[in-house]
Amino acid sequence: MKMSWILLATVALSTTGALAADAASLRNQAKAVFDTLPETMPGAEQDTPALIALGKRLYFDKQLSINGSQSCNTCHRLDNGLGGADIRPTPTSLGAHGEPGTRNTPTVLNAGFQIAQFWDGRAPTLEAQAKGPILNPVEMAMPDESTVIERITGNAGYVAAFSQAFPNTANSVTYDNVAKAIAAFERTLITHDRFDDFLNGDDRALTEQERKGLKTFMATGCTACHKGPLLGGMGYRKMGVAHPYSNEADLGRYDVTGKESDKYLFKVPMLRNVAITAPYFHDGAVSSLTEAVRQMAWLQLGLELPDRKVADITAFLGALTDKNRTSQPGKQ
Structure with missing residues (x-):
């Protein structure tokens, strides 16, 4: 019996150590692309x-x-x-x-x-x-x-x-x-979520699936647009890079600048709190975050993601929700 307890303790320590090592590695990768939200806004x-x-x-x-x-x-x-x-x-x-x-x-x-x-x-x-x-x-x-x-x-x-x-x-x-x-x-509307907790050193702030989703989010190429503290919000991208978007009536930033190169360009949306801000896209055409992830992979990256990867990314995006705010029922 004593040996069993020793074995269990050894396994627990090993598991904890593996989690810490995996989390530390993932955190370092994430910090190279993202950052925590500042405490105050400019101005x-x-x-x-x-x-x-x-x-x-x-x-x-x-x-x-x-x-x-x-x-x-x-x-x-x-x-x-x-x-x-x-x-x-x-x-x-x-x-x-x-x-x-x-x-x-x-x-x-x-x-x-x-x-x-x-x-x-x-x-x-x-x-x-x-x-x-x-x-x-x-x-x-x-x-x-x-x-x-x-x-x-x-x-x-x-x-x-x-x-x-x-x-x-x-x-x-x-x-x-x-x-x-x-x-x-x-300017007081700054949110605090579990992803920031993870970046700040809390190994258990994200679930296993959310960590998988973060890895997939980075490996798939989503960070080409969704990076920085907001995971977006800092530039403009064409809607439909790899495959044309079905709605071509809205010319996007072209209406502001008149530049041909700005046709169908829109500001990259922030992904902080994305799970509670449906519907999605500039025209609100998609009500489900899961479907938004699937379509973005196809439209912007030319990828047909398997359901497992879509689910993992969607789970990660849920970790970007302010801890003091609620989700939208039925919007995932």
Whole structure:
């Protein structure tokens, strides 16, 4: 009996040692391609508690839409632990008048780390992005900036909040300041997931299947586009490199630059929190993360991945979900 316990202990130590060695090797490979998310976003050093609080209030306020039906949060859901995107089962979000948008709603989580905002990168900053939807005729549909300011100045509480957030300013309630406040709030939306724990040295942060998925993700070539702290978000790639994408109506970044070489180029989406931000692709055509992985391998890399590898990669992507947020039922 004593020998049995000794044997079991020896096996356990051997297994633990093998896990540590395998994890260390995988971690070193991953660190060469990825990185942990920084603690703060660029520009956050200028944000004050008053500015952030004002931005949060504006973010959730439906009075910033023409008919009081839409807020930023309507399409970028942060309530109830959601993933900062739209949870409706439609490819694109519906605006104040019930009309569908032209592109899939991206998450606002970690958005300020990206190279630019929107799928085509037309907004260089969070501030520039925040100005767009409020005046977009399909989205929040406010007719002009002055109408937005009239709504805000009609609320004494808002006027006081703007004065506090922008002290020593003669006219603090401006459209520029609305955008600055919303951006300040969005710069607080930094997530923390098990992949960062793994990169920081926790050997058991990922399951065996998730580690297999990470290995497959790197070996397959997904990191050609999805790399860095965000696993994406820092460049533009053609949708359909190896095989043409079926939807050729949206010309992507070409509509911004007018360059022929930019046709069908879109910003590479971040994969942080991807498991809770369905649907997928710029047109929201795919609702399942498993199917998105399968199609990306074919469209971008020309590979028909076996089900096992697709499942492993999908499992790894699940480890990129913020530990304080929930998954979307039925979206895997």
